[in-house]
Amino acid sequence: MRITGRTAARIAASIEAHLHAGSLHGDHALPPVRELAATLGVSPGTVAAAYRQLRARGLVTGAGRRGTRVAPRPAAPAGVAAPPPPDGAIDLAGGNPDPALLPPLEPALRTVRAAHVLYGGTTEHKRLVAFAAGEFEADGIPSRAIAVLSGALDAIERILREHLRHGDRVAIEDPGFPGLTDLVVSGGFVPTPFSLDEHGPIAAQLDHALDRRCRAVIVTPRAQNPTGVAIGEPRAAELRRVLRRFPDVVLIENDYAAPIAGAPICSLRGASHERWAVVRSTSKFLGPDLRVALVAGDDLTVARVRGRQALGMRWVSHILQEAVLALWSDPSSARRLARAGGIYGQRRQALVAALAGHGIEVAARSGFNVWVPVRDEQRVVGALAARGWAVAAGERFRIRAGPAVRVTTSALEPPGAARLAADLAWALGRSGASSA
Numbered sequence: 379m380r381i382t383g384r385t386a387a388r389i390a391a392s393i394e395a396h397l398h399a400g401s402l403h404g405d406h407a408l409p410p411v412r413e414l415a416a417t418l419g420v421s422p423g424t425v426a427a428a429y430r431q432l433r434a435r436g437l438v439t440g441a442g443r444r445g446t447r448v449a450p451r452p453a454a455p456a457g458v459a460a461p462p463p464p465d466g467a468i469d470l471a472g473g474n475p476d477p478a479l480l481p482p483l484e485p486a487l488r489t490v491r492a493a494h495v496l497y498g499g500t501t502e503h504k505r506l507v508a509f510a511a512g513e514f515e516a517d518g519i520p521s522r523a524i525a526v527l528s529g530a531l532d533a534i535e536r537i538l539r540e541h542l543r544h545g546d547r548v549a550i551e552d553p554g555f556p557g558l559t560d561l562v563v564s565g566g567f568v569p570t571p572f573s574l575d576e577h578g579p580i581a582a583q584l585d586h587a588l589d590r591r592c593r594a595v596i597v598t599p600r601a602q603n604p605t606g607v608a609i610g611e612p613r614a615a616e617l618r619r620v621l622r623r624f625p626d627v628v629l630i631e632n633d634y635a636a637p638i639a640g641a642p643i644c645s646l647r648g649a650s651h652e653r654w655a656v657v658r659s660t661s662k663f664l665g666p667d668l669r670v671a672l673v674a675g676d677d678l679t680v681a682r683v684r685g686r687q688a689l690g691m692r693w694v695s696h697i698l699q700e701a702v703l704a705l706w707s708d709p710s711s712a713r714r715l716a717r718a719g720g721i722y723g724q725r726r727q728a729l730v731a732a733l734a735g736h737g738i739e740v741a742a743r744s745g746f747n748v749w750v751p752v753r754d755e756q757r758v759v760g761a762l763a764a765r766g767w768a769v770a771a772g773e774r775f776r777i778r779a780g781p782a783v784r785v786t787t788s789a790l791e792p793p794g795a796a797r798l799a800a801d802l803a804w805a806l807g808r809s810g811a812s813s814a
């Protein structure tokens with residue numbers, strides 16, 4: 379590996395190029411500042427400035443006497459898409475909802491009024507906010523302050539940036555959604571993992587993570603991605619007791635699957651918790667391309683998020699907000715969402731039961747992802763690909779958690795679940811069963 383450049387920007391770009399090419403990996407030590415400066419014929423200050431740029435973007439960390447090292451999990455390069463499934467393979471890797479269970483867009487789009495919305499007007503669609511408030515309140519979530527954002531990750535990023543400073547720690551689930559981990563790292567924050575079991579975050583693990591001076595914690599209360607875990611009330615009560623010890627921590631609950639999760643929400647917000655937000659995206663139940671999420675939170679958090687939004691993108695398109703309102707508030711919507719949630723639950727449970735028949739126990743009880751522990755991710759992914767299945771290797775989802783594969787069951791019919799379970803058992807060496 380050869381680092382090049384005569385300016386801080388070019389040196390940083392050279393190192394980043396090696397990261398993207400795979401010639402630099404997590405925890406790899408970068409050359410000492412003075413050594414690299416001598417090699418490049420520049421001042422130590424120039425190299426130090428390059429390293430600072432990389433640290434600010436979450437690509438490297440300062441490790442004291444261990445020097446500057448590549449971050450254990452550098453943020454994924456922008457715009458990098460997952461590889462397409464092999465030709466002819468059934469795609470269970472993408473994490474997408476079943477398009478057949480999403481509402482048709484055309485009728486809703488026909489209801490969008492043609493009037494222009496101009497600068498200086500109301501940025502949030504009042505009827506959408508009122509409808510969302512009713513949905514939040516039905517789940518016991520205060521709705522006095524609500525903001526409209528462009529998806530769950532957009533909302534979470536804005537909340538973190540408004541409350542945290544560069545280098546602050548954020549407690550996150552392990553395993554967890556890789557896009558969220560990348561967001562934390564790229565924001566210059568330090569992801570601090572806590573483990574899960576079949577009931578959700580383990581209280582002692584969360585306590586340990588927060589004790590490391592985390593400034594925020596992000597929790598998925600149901601339909602956790604990738605495990606399918608949902609937090610029940612007994613575990614929620616344990617976690618609330620932990621959070622009472624850390625009243626200044628910003629609590630972010632990513633309730634992204636809300637009406638189709640297949641389990642009730644047990645919020646971790648205690649009455650005395652000062653800074654909190656519940657994020658609900660419409661992507662999984664109305665369609666990913668709508669790019670609308672709603673955030674309920676304390677007054678200060680929502681005000682800060684709105685203020686930052688006003689300085690940048692200003693508002694979410696009223697065309698999209700109206701379309702979401704039309705789709706979500708349609709008289710048939712509740713029935714359609716209940717049906718979709720029921721079908722997703724049947725498909726998930728069909729795989730859970732089929733796996734159990736082969737002695738493979740998994741924790742999924744909500745959403746449409748199943749996390750299957752394995753010894754060798756790549757071997758299992760390859761073996762299943764040979765049988766016509768595309769599943770996701772677990773590496774991108776975990777920090778310290780053990781190896782696994784994620785299976786998205788959103789479009790997996792029960793007969794397919796039985797075949798997949800047999801092929802997984804074969805790939806794991808649990809039995810000689812096969813669906814050849």
